[in-house]
Amino acid sequence: MISTELKASIRRYFHVEHWKIGTIAAELRLHPDTVRAALETHRFSSQPCLRHRLTDPYLDFLRETLQHHPRLRATRLYEMIRQRGYSGSVVQLRRVVAEIRPLSREAFLRLHTFPGEQAQADWAHFGEVTLGRARRRLSAFLLTLSYSRALWVEFFFDQSLENFLLGHVHAFADWGGAPRVILYDNLRSVVLERWGEAIHFHPRLLELSAHYHFAARPCRPARGNEKGRVERAVQYVRHSFFAARPFTTLTDFNRQAGEWREQVAHQRPWPGDDARTVADAFAEESLTCCLCPLTPSTPIWCAPSALRRPPTFASI
Numbered sequence: 001m002i003s004t005e006l007k008a009s010i011r012r013y014f015h016v017e018h019w020k021i022g023t024i025a026a027e028l029r030l031h032p033d034t035v036r037a038a039l040e041t042h043r044f045s046s047q048p049c050l051r052h053r054l055t056d057p058y059l060d061f062l063r064e065t066l067q068h069h070p071r072l073r074a075t076r077l078y079e080m081i082r083q084r085g086y087s088g089s090v091v092q093l094r095r096v097v098a099e100i101r102p103l104s105r106e107a108f109l110r111l112h113t114f115p116g117e118q119a120q121a122d123w124a125h126f127g128e129v130t131l132g133r134a135r136r137r138l139s140a141f142l143l144t145l146s147y148s149r150a151l152w153v154e155f156f157f158d159q160s161l162e163n164f165l166l167g168h169v170h171a172f173a174d175w176g177g178a179p180r181v182i183l184y185d186n187l188r189s190v191v192l193e194r195w196g197e198a199i200h201f202h203p204r205l206l207e208l209s210a211h212y213h214f215a216a217r218p219c220r221p222a223r224g225n226e227k228g229r230v231e232r233a234v235q236y237v238r239h240s241f242f243a244a245r246p247f248t249t250l251t252d253f254n255r256q257a258g259e260w261r262e263q264v265a266h267q268r269p270w271p272g273d274d275a276r277t278v279a280d281a282f283a284e285e286s287l288t289c290c291l292c293p294l295t296p297s298t299p300i301w302c303a304p305s306a307l308r309r310p311p312t313f314a315s316i
Helices: 004-015 021-028 032-039 056-068 074-082 090-100 161-175 203-212 224-242 250-263 278-288
Strands: 118-131 134-145 151-156 181-184 191-195 198-201 215-218 273-277
Touching: 004 021, 004 032, 021 032, 056 074, 056 090, 074 090, 118 161, 118 224, 134 161, 134 224, 151 161, 151 224, 151 250, 161 203, 181 224, 198 203, 203 215, 224 250, 273 278
Parallel strands: 118 181, 181 215
Antiparallel strands: 118 134, 134 151, 191 198
16 A cells, blocks of 8 residues: 555656656556556546447347347348438448347367267268269268377268268278267268157168167257367368369279378377377277277178169178
8 A cells, every 4th residue: 555645646757747657666666556556547537428320220220130130140231221221331330230249159168089989970062073074073971080080081973872881881991990989960871850869860870880889879950060070171171182183083082082191181280289190199099999890700891882772781
């Protein structure tokens, strides 16, 4: 606690002599925070003059509209209030909308999984490609291990059930095992019907999971964040591998994808520890505990993708 005389000196030095706070503190051998407290500038600051904004007459309308449509874009609101007489700019409206928009943001916890516990699978569209004189739609099947981020990516010309199952089989053969749980979106190849938590799985997927001893688990509807690892893997493949990469045949493209996976994707730093690579984490995951090993009786199905109905796994 400083005396009234010292506080008056501090204020005089600051307001009359225009000394800086650091200079005052050094001269009087006080802590800078003590000088700031002595100035008490908040007691003498006048209330800011509230300027009239062109959006003020429309605030009630904007709040009511956003209450019913909280994700409505500012550009659409701009057109709506222009029809009601607004003469300002969309930039000014955006600032107001950012202040009053009633968005409820949901917090997400970072999920940690045990080695070999979970993988995430998905299809990704890659547009149309030209092969010779033909235009074909290109899709990629991705399966990524949640712990190590080891990745399997395989390109197909359609998203048929056969190719969906074939992608699993090739991934398990490459990894030498299968994870305990695979997380999916609500694909038709996975979920035929759903009523809340009651799920009717596709029988062919159940046959595959029974043979390779993994549990299929779909995400909740509209919850893409639950399989964020494979979603990020899709973007990684788009920008790191697919962009501006020529190829002649689908076989050649999948060969390039395999080389990129081993030389680039698996050599990137592991998210859990920058001192290790994804390949190091995958070696730990596959050797120490984790992937359910393939038994000698496990078939490695390598039928050509032209076939439309693969053999039944349970019958092999």
